[in-house]
Amino acid sequence: MDAIDVLRTKRDGGRLTPEQIRWIIAAYTDGSVPDEQMSALLMAVFFRGMSGDELAVWTQAMIDSGERKDLSSLGRPTADKHSTGGVGDKITLPLAPLVAACGVAVPQLSGRGLGHTGGTLDKLEAIPGWRADVHEEAYLRQLREVGAVICAAGNDLAPADKKLYALRDVTGTVESIPLIASSIMSKKIAEGADALVLDVKTGSGAFMKDVEASRELARTMVGLGEAAGVRTVALVTAMDRPLGRSAGNAVEVAESVEVLAGGGPADVVELTLALAREMLAGAGRSDVDPADALADGRAMDVWRRMITAQGGDPDAALPRPRETHVVTAPASGTLTRLDAFALGVAAWRLGAGRARKEDAVSAAAGVVWTAGVGERVTAGQPLIELHTDDPDRIPRAIEALEGSIGVDTEDELLPLVVDRIGA
Amino acid sequence: MDAIDVLRTKRDGGRLTPEQIRWIIAAYTDGSVPDEQMSALLMAVFFRGMSGDELAVWTQAMIDSGERKDLSSLGRPTADKHSTGGVGDKITLPLAPLVAACGVAVPQLSGRGLGHTGGTLDKLEAIPGWRADVHEEAYLRQLREVGAVICAAGNDLAPADKKLYALRDVTGTVESIPLIASSIMSKKIAEGADALVLDVKTGSGAFMKDVEASRELARTMVGLGEAAGVRTVALVTAMDRPLGRSAGNAVEVAESVEVLAGGGPADVVELTLALAREMLAGAGRSDVDPADALADGRAMDVWRRMITAQGGDPDAALPRPRETHVVTAPASGTLTRLDAFALGVAAWRLGAGRARKEDAVSAAAGVVWTAGVGERVTAGQPLIELHTDDPDRIPRAIEALEGSIGVDTEDELLPLVVDRIGA
Numbered sequence: 001m002d003a004i005d006v007l008r009t010k011r012d013g014g015r016l017t018p019e020q021i022r023w024i025i026a027a028y029t030d031g032s033v034p035d036e037q038m039s040a041l042l043m044a045v046f047f048r049g050m051s052g053d054e055l056a057v058w059t060q061a062m063i064d065s066g067e068r069k070d071l072s073s074l075g076r077p078t079a080d081k082h083s084t085g086g087v088g089d090k091i092t093l094p095l096a097p098l099v100a101a102c103g104v105a106v107p108q109l110s111g112r113g114l115g116h117t118g119g120t121l122d123k124l125e126a127i128p129g130w131r132a133d134v135h136e137e138a139y140l141r142q143l144r145e146v147g148a149v150i151c152a153a154g155n156d157l158a159p160a161d162k163k164l165y166a167l168r169d170v171t172g173t174v175e176s177i178p179l180i181a182s183s184i185m186s187k188k189i190a191e192g193a194d195a196l197v198l199d200v201k202t203g204s205g206a207f208m209k210d211v212e213a214s215r216e217l218a219r220t221m222v223g224l225g226e227a228a229g230v231r232t233v234a235l236v237t238a239m240d241r242p243l244g245r246s247a248g249n250a251v252e253v254a255e256s257v258e259v260l261a262g263g264g265p266a267d268v269v270e271l272t273l274a275l276a277r278e279m280l281a282g283a284g285r286s287d288v289d290p291a292d293a294l295a296d297g298r299a300m301d302v303w304r305r306m307i308t309a310q311g312g313d314p315d316a317a318l319p320r321p322r323e324t325h326v327v328t329a330p331a332s333g334t335l336t337r338l339d340a341f342a343l344g345v346a347a348w349r350l351g352a353g354r355a356r357k358e359d360a361v362s363a364a365a366g367v368v369w370t371a372g373v374g375e376r377v378t379a380g381q382p383l384i385e386l387h388t389d390d391p392d393r394i395p396r397a398i399e400a401l402e403g404s405i406g407v408d409t410e411d412e413l414l415p416l417v418v419d420r421i422g423a
Numbered sequence: 424m425d426a427i428d429v430l431r432t433k434r435d436g437g438r439l440t441p442e443q444i445r446w447i448i449a450a451y452t453d454g455s456v457p458d459e460q461m462s463a464l465l466m467a468v469f470f471r472g473m474s475g476d477e478l479a480v481w482t483q484a485m486i487d488s489g490e491r492k493d494l495s496s497l498g499r500p501t502a503d504k505h506s507t508g509g510v511g512d513k514i515t516l517p518l519a520p521l522v523a524a525c526g527v528a529v530p531q532l533s534g535r536g537l538g539h540t541g542g543t544l545d546k547l548e549a550i551p552g553w554r555a556d557v558h559e560e561a562y563l564r565q566l567r568e569v570g571a572v573i574c575a576a577g578n579d580l581a582p583a584d585k586k587l588y589a590l591r592d593v594t595g596t597v598e599s600i601p602l603i604a605s606s607i608m609s610k611k612i613a614e615g616a617d618a619l620v621l622d623v624k625t626g627s628g629a630f631m632k633d634v635e636a637s638r639e640l641a642r643t644m645v646g647l648g649e650a651a652g653v654r655t656v657a658l659v660t661a662m663d664r665p666l667g668r669s670a671g672n673a674v675e676v677a678e679s680v681e682v683l684a685g686g687g688p689a690d691v692v693e694l695t696l697a698l699a700r701e702m703l704a705g706a707g708r709s710d711v712d713p714a715d716a717l718a719d720g721r722a723m724d725v726w727r728r729m730i731t732a733q734g735g736d737p738d739a740a741l742p743r744p745r746e747t748h749v750v751t752a753p754a755s756g757t758l759t760r761l762d763a764f765a766l767g768v769a770a771w772r773l774g775a776g777r778a779r780k781e782d783a784v785s786a787a788a789g790v791v792w793t794a795g796v797g798e799r800v801t802a803g804q805p806l807i808e809l810h811t812d813d814p815d816r817i818p819r820a821i822e823a824l825e826g827s828i829g830v831d832t833e834d835e836l837l838p839l840v841v842d843r844i845g846a
Contacts, residue, residue, distance in 0.1 A: 007595030011469065036458035040594035043466035046434065171463035172430030 003037045010044040018057045025061035029160045035167055042173040050178040056227040062186035065160035069192030074143055077283035078105045081275055082188050083199040084207050085117035087344035088242035092120045093256035094272050097302035100147030101293040104283040107143055109153035109191050116344035126250035126319055126363035130312030146305045158186040181220040195231040195282025197275050203240030205340025218421045226423045231282040234421040238414035241373045242340045244268040248352040248366010250318040260300040267416055274417055321364040321387035325394045329377040337406025338373050345400040350388040362389050426460045433467040441480045448484035452583045458590055465596035473601040479650040485609035488583035492615030497566055500706035501528045504698055505611050506622040507630050508540035510767035511665035515543045516679035517695050520725035523570030524716040527706040530566055532576035532614050539767035549673035549742055549786035553735030569728045581609040604643040618654040618705025620698055626663030628763020641844040649846045654705040657844040661837035664796045665763045667691040671775040671789015673741040683723040690839055697840055744787040744810035748817050752800040760829025761796050768823040773811040785812050
């Protein structure tokens, strides 16, 4: 096998053979194909795409670079969810304990945030004592005893993806549907769940701003999941405005706890239940209604046990910011625009997210808003509260919000669930 | 400046600014932009191309990575020629001394062969004692005293190209007209000649098999030359059959000497004179007829002095091969096909060329044919003689020739000079 042949075949619009794909993924992972050849191939894939067959082999080769976990010893069905990332998207926090409370184990290997969308692990780390690292044995024990675990993925989970993702990040080859789909699905399939629900965000605050591209990504990922024997469904959901009433770390934990307590913002509750129903259906438990487990406190019980199992104190006070700043409503009327991207950037600039992988995040940083789109506001009322530990960050956060608030404008919003894509 | 911005701009079909181009070429040359980012950019250029303005800045940035030579101290006009490479293309050998004999200095910085086309330096090194390396001072002295020098380019000549070429070679980004044109022209412009004639080969034995693509490459290079203030003309010439009657190293030197002695194959003489007339015209000496300098022995005199100045003995016997093998004509009739690519591959496999840069070549290896296309042959007559130092190489050379010879077939040949492209 020769990397230049593989490169030229893809560059010229030909199809790669399964042998070529398996060889180049393995050779790149072990270092015998260098970065400069792989980055040229990734750019050729950006322009030429991949056929469904090519992509299925490519994704399988990424899975085979590590280990596909076997969760059959748990003795109960398993399901997981993946979101492509949005602003205020804390759904995993209430969702995992909720689904576990309904009898389906949730093995969620998660990541950290980069850029304007937050990371699930960053949010949970706002809870005093909570640890993202769970070793293999404790992971299985927690799944068995608590039913849900949200923790950092180990290095044995699709190591090819780790290397490819770092390379794509610096070579302008992130925005490619087959590369995005194979990156997400290689990790999610390797995780070993029976069923998978994908929350593909669409709109200004999402990675994919365009509904049609989001649908295509959803269809591509559902195809890859089914090809690997995982029951997979995708919901394409709105990210033109943020989810809930907060974006950040501690603020999103607090909001998640409200949802688990039976309250919380309506959109977060609605989406959590919609995704829970899909996960339960995928795991063969469509007979169970997750709304009951939320109402009767079973989901909250699992949450408390899940946090405790990873060293966290579910009753501890969450970090508070050193500085807050209030942005008021610019006019009276109906709030018709609250731009997700702008709020995500503001939270990021306040310290909730990181610009580079090695940056630390601030647990207390974030943004809280007192009204959601569709609600009435009065000129001058406090609308957005900025939280930060560093007052110097406030001016640039305010700058990010410019033009993000609309009262009585003609903005048309997406429905919360735009589409459902099954096999 | 940020490499990812540059990459994304080109990837998405935007135009790079002059500042972006200058920055990325300089940063790649000094190592601050790594190979994996540049190879992704080169692949994006492969797909998106470059505008004329972008390419002129890109080429100038490559020139500026080193030094553009100043030959004004010579006190006489200068002209050079570049060929995109063909089989049996020994034209530089008689051409440089011929043009020098007509009063125009020829500063030819040349390269080595890779693949099925030979390299000028490899051919000249078949002459006992001849050295390709000439240091700066001796180079200028030889240009002043002899009028012609053919030698290896130093490391100060467009170092960006050296690095880019090595990268393109392993990343499937060689076959891109803007990248080919900027690679050739950055070196040729940096060489400092007043006028430049490009011999753009077209046909099976050429790098560009297709006449239209060859014309586009020619137009692109002429535009770059003129933009840099070098009078530039391109001839698009036939490489569907090989040039002359030999392909290899010593065999091509012998044929070149025949031409300088007033004999030699008609096509080699015709192309040498056509290119000489263009070089002389470009250098402001269209009043001189190079045919006279060939006929009266002046070109041969310059050749002898040029070889001697670089340590060679123009009277020494050339290396002879240890083994020869004769391929006979398959039928009687008119020779209508003698495929350039096949003969080039045969010569290469016999040891005349190299597969990798670090390989050595055999001076005695090559192929000689007794008839050219359009001539009559008789079944069984010796037609192609294979020369090698290693008899084990003969079977694969014979294999390369399969289907390459046609007698009374319908093949349509290109005219020797297909097109002339000026500013």
